[in-house]
Structure formats: structure tokens, C-alpha cells
Amino acid sequence: MTGPSAPRPASDRSTSITRRWTLASDLSLIEPVVETIVALCVSVGFSARHCQLNVPVAISEALANAMLRGNRSERSRSVVVSVAIDTQSLRVDVTDEGGGFDLSALAQSPDEADWFEREDGRGVFLMRSLMDRVESAGPDAESGHCIRLILHRT
Structure with a gap:
């Protein structure tokens, strides 16, 4: 893991x-990167x-999905996290080495009969609920599958 960089001081708010x-x-x-x-x-x-709910939960879910599902828990496979943030928005790209999935085909809902009994299957629902946009870029030979989370500052 390349180490996390210290945040810039609050006075430097005009720079991306x-x-x-x-x-x-x-x-x-996951936790040190999310922090x-x-x-x-x-x-x-x-x-x-x-900062206390939307960001940590959605990003943790995206990273866990990339590691567990995209990379099938193979420690030799990598997940790349790219972040761009400014005073207006946060964009997080999480790229794994997996084959990807059709984001538009997932319609998870707490209205489903087995929602509370399932051990998994809520990640995309949570990301969609906590972020303004969730996008998927299908796999390609060079970069794998990428999920993009976007949150606008309100």
C-alpha cells in the first residue's frame, strides 16, 4: 500500500x-484509506x-466489494483508489482486477423478503443511497473494473 498523504490545511480550500x-x-x-x-x-x-456517514460507509463498501468480489479475495490482486476532492465535490474511483458487473441490473431493496437475513448484497444499495452518483466503467484489459462514487458538497 502506498501511504496516505496528510490532508492539506483548511486554509488551502481553493485547490483540488x-x-x-x-x-x-x-x-x-480499508480503514486507513477511508480515514x-x-x-x-x-x-x-x-x-x-x-464525513461521519456517507463518505466512510460508501467508500468502505466499494473497497470491500472490489476486494471480495472483483478480486475474489486474492491478496495478490490489487485495488486502486483514486480520489479527487475540492470544495464542491468528492470523486472516488475504485478499480479492481475483476471482470466487473452490470450496475444497472442491480436493484437491491430493503423491500425484498430476505433483505435482513442476507449476509451480503447491500453494498451497491448503500452506495447509491449515500452518494449523489454511482457509476460503473466495465472492465478493460489495462485497468479492470472501476466503480465511481460522486458526492456533491451541500
Whole structure:
């Protein structure tokens, strides 16, 4: 894992901040990256709700899905996280080495009979609920499958 970079001071709010990490498919690597992204959101003035709920939950779900599903928990496979943040929005790209999935075909809902009994299958629902946009870029030979999360500062 390339180390997280320290957030810029709050006085530097006019500049776009970008960061990039390459992670092995190891769930223990998620939390430090998410904490850094949250700190970046705080530094540019995102709301407390976004920083305490939306950002950490949605990004944790995207990273876990990439590691567990996209890379099939193979520690030798990588997940690349790219972040661009400014005073208006956060964009997070999570790219795994898997074959991808059809995001538009997933219509998970808490109205489904087995919603509460399932151990998985809620990640995309949570991402969609907590972010303004969730997009999928299908796999290609060079970069794998990418899911993009976008959150506008309100």
C-alpha cells in the first residue's frame, strides 16, 4: 500500500486535492484509506453528516466489494483508489482486477423478503443511497473494473 498523504490545511480550500493508493486485496487496509479520505473531506468543509456517514460507509463498501468480489479475495490482486476532492465535490474511483458487473441490473431493496437475513448484497444499495452518483466503467484489459462514487458538497 502506498501511504496516505496528510490532508492539506483548511486554509488551502481553493485547490483540488488528489490522492491515489494501490492496495492488496486485504480488508484490513480499508480503514486507513477511508480515514484519510474523510480527513480530506473535513479539510475542504464537507458537512459532518457526509464525513461521519456517507463518505466512510460508501467508500468502505466499494473497497470491500472490489476486494471480495472483483478480486475474489486474492491478496495478490490489487485495488486502486483514486480520489479527487475540492470544495464542491468528492470523486472516488475504485478499480479492481475483476471482470466487473452490470450496475444497472442491480436493484437491491430493503423491500425484498430476505433483505435482513442476507449476509451480503447491500453494498451497491448503500452506495447509491449515500452518494449523489454511482457509476460503473466495465472492465478493460489495462485497468479492470472501476466503480465511481460522486458526492456533491451541500
